[in-house]
Structure formats: structure tokens, C-alpha cells
Amino acid sequence: MLCRDVMNVIEKEYPLNYALSWDNVGLLVGRDDKEVKKIYIALDATDKVIDEAVKNGADMLITHHPMIFSPIKKIHNLDFVGGRILKLIQNDISYYAMHTNYDVLGMAELSGDKMNMKDAEVLEVTAEGDIGEEDEPEGIGRVSDLEIPMTLRECCEDVKDAFHLGAVKVFGNLEDKVKRIAICPGSGKSVIQAALDKHADVLITGDIGHHEGIDAVAQGLAIIDGGHYGIEHIFIEDMRQYLEKNLKDVEVIAAPIIHPFLLV
Template identity: 60%
Template sequence: MICREIIKEIEVRFPKHYAMEWDNVGLQVGRSDKEVKRIYLALDATDEVIEEAADWGADMLITHHPMIFKAMKKINDEDFIGRRVLKLIRDDISYYAMHTNYDVMGMAELAGKVLELSEPEVLEVTGSMHSESGEVPVGIGRVADLAQPMDLKSCAEMVKKAFDLPNVKIFGEPDMQVHRLGVFPGSGKSAISVSLEKGVDVLVTGDIDHHEGIDAVAQKMAVIDAGHYGVEHIFIADMEHFCRERFPEAEIRTAKIRQPFWVLT
């Protein structure tokens, strides 16, 4: 298939107009007319990922997080982003990013399914979409009442297992009772206020700082910080399934699932 045909299929399912205004999604580097036989999937376009994609002979790299956020004034080998751009161009790899449009149209629902939430609602509404029943809200994150209340420690263990993580960070007392759970993939700092408004007992998210964590607890809401990567790595398997289903003639390879840091205990 041609790169622009693949992009068209992706954007039917994950339309670009659902991305946040500040975001930068779409084809970031490379040719839209390139013939694509091999697609490499990853969460981030790191040096290692780009090297692996090139070594494999990838024609297209698709990531969740955009490599380029801000306007670039120069592209050279003295800047790490510049080096990545040059590498992609040199190896003729078309690079596409799908960020908050995927958060809204894929990640939020998927995270709810991973946690087996029943009849979840949108946590942070960012817009709406037309359906047979009329306009329905869309947005980032999900919130739902648990089928059976549990204590915070048990909830954290459930989250750790569901997302296949080595550890999670918890703000709140272990025996606190959890009736209502919210999940906000990625950085959840901005979701604390709306979670409190929607009566969330525990928010599952990533990138929670010390002050945000203790402030949430002071307002009777616990936080399970499963990490930015910890929650969002589900993007890779989901997009692998999507690509294999929509582009059966293409070879698909995924980056290894691994946290971008290590913990010394």
C-alpha cells in the first residue's frame, strides 16, 4: 500500500480533528507517496526505536507520542531530534504520530476494558461525535462504579496485574475503600479536578508529582500512579491488531514493551 492510503485508513478510525489544539499529529517525516510493505509500531520515536525500525527495513514508523512538538528552526546532527529526522530521511522511513486523537478515540475506551470497568463514562469530555442515538460525548479517560468495592491495596494490585507492571506508586491509605474508579492514560495532573468533581475514589494515571498526590489525598481521593508508559503501552498491541486487520499485505513489527527507566531498590 501507499503511505497516504494507510494514513487515510488510520484517520477514518482515529480522526485528526479529535486531537487537542496544542498537539502535533499526522505525518511528521517522510514521503506520503512511499510504498509501504513493513510497518514498525512503538510508543515513542527514540533513537533505539528508529535504529531498530531501520535495521528491520521498515518503510513506515507509527508511534503514539509525536517526536516533533514544536516548530524546528534547524535540522542538523548537533540536535537529538535533528539526528532522528536525518536518520528517518536517510533510511526513507515515513514517520506518523497519532497522539491525543488516539487518546480520545481509542486509548480511553481500551484502558477501561483493561480494567474491566462496567458501563464507563467519559472522564474528561473534550468534544462530541454523532451516533445513531444523537450526539455523544468523547474525551480522555473513563470513570465507573466498581461492581464490588475493594480496598486501595487490592485495587492497586489489580491495576498492576491488568497493565502487567513491575510496580505502581500509590497515594492514599491501603485500607481506604474504593467504590468509584477513574482512569486517565498518560499524564494525569490535569485530570485531578475533574476526577474530584465526578466523585472518583481512586484515579489511575501517570506522572503524578508529590504535591499533586498529597493534595488529592487531602481531598479524599487516592491516586495510583502506574506511570505514563505503564498505562499507555497498551497502544502498541491495539495498533498491531488494527494494522494486521486493515493492512494484511503488510508486515508488522512492534517495539519491545519496556519502561524507559529502571528502579533501584
């Protein structure tokens, strides 16, 4: 199977045109005619991830976050991104990223399912019309009413259980009642207003700073910050299962879940 065949399988379910305009998705490094027998999947193309892809003899590396995001004027070993690109090329590894197209068509629903959200609606619409159903909007995040209200403290425990987290950062009163929840894996700063507009009691997300957190609480929205990696790592196993189901004679290896920082 060639790299382009793998790309076709991915893009049948996660078309690139569903990515947001500022994003960089698809084949970023390497050849589309590369023969692929082994794929390595990770959230980010870090030095360690690329080393593991090389060590495992991967022909293709697939990540959620694109390693190449800002324009690059030079590629050499004196720059850490350039060094990664060189290592991929030197080892003939084709590198593919699926970011906001997966956020819209995969991550949003998957994260909602992890939180047992029923009859969830899109938190922030980015595209009108679903792949299989007419006129159904797609977008970032999900929001829904809880079948049984709970405290913010109990909601925190559910988040930790769902995403296998040791701790979460919380803005809000832990004893406040939660009846309606919103979730946006990754960085949720941009969807705080959407969560307020959808009358959510809590937003489950990542990358929330001090000012965003206290301002949200002042407007009646609690925040549970599970970390960017902490929630989005579900991409790795989800894509492993998808590719194993849809590709023949290709070994798919999932990177281990290793959080990029420690709480000490």
C-alpha cells in the first residue's frame, strides 16, 4: 500500500476541507508514493516521537498537531523543527497531520462520548452539512444537558476517569450544581463565549489562563481544564483503531500516553 492510499482512507472519513482556514493539514513531509507497511501514530511530532518512529521502522508518521505550522524559510539542523524534518526525510518517513478536520469530524463526538453526553449539539459550528446527512452542522466541541445533575466536584471526577487524569485545574465553586456541560478538547479559550451562549454550566477543555478562567466564572461558567494533551490524547487510540479496521497488511503502532509536563 502506498502513502497516497493511506491518505485516501483517512480523507474519506476526515476530508481536508473540514479543517479551519488557518490550519496546516495533510501530507507535510515526504513522498505520497512511499510504500507503507508500518504507521506510527502520536499527538505531536516531538523529537522522541520521531526517534520512536525511526526505531520501530515506521514508513509513515501520523499526528494530530501539525509540526509545520508557521512558514519556514530555512531547513537545517541548527533549528529544532528543521532538524525533525531532516530526520524524517533521511529515514524516508512520510509525515501526515490531521488537526482541525479531525477536531470537527472525530474529536468533538469522541470526547462527548467519553463524557456520556446524550443528544449533544455542536458547540461552535464551523461547517454546514454532514458527510452523510444533509443540513446537519459540524464543528468544534459538544454541549448537552446531563440526565442527572451533579456537583462541579463530581464532574471533575468524571473528567479524570474519562481521560485517565490524575488531576485537573478548576475555576469555580466545587459544590455548585452542574446541569449542562460543554466540552472542547485542546485549547478552549476561543469557545468560552460559545459555551456561555449555549447556557453551559461548565466548559471542559484545556489551555485556560488565569484571566480567561476568572472572567468565565464571573459570567456564570465554571471551567475544568484537563490540559491540552490530557484530553486530546484520545486521538491516538481512536486513529489506531480506525486505521487497523480500514487498512490491510499495514501494522499500526500507537505512541504511549506520556504527558508533556509533570505536576510536582
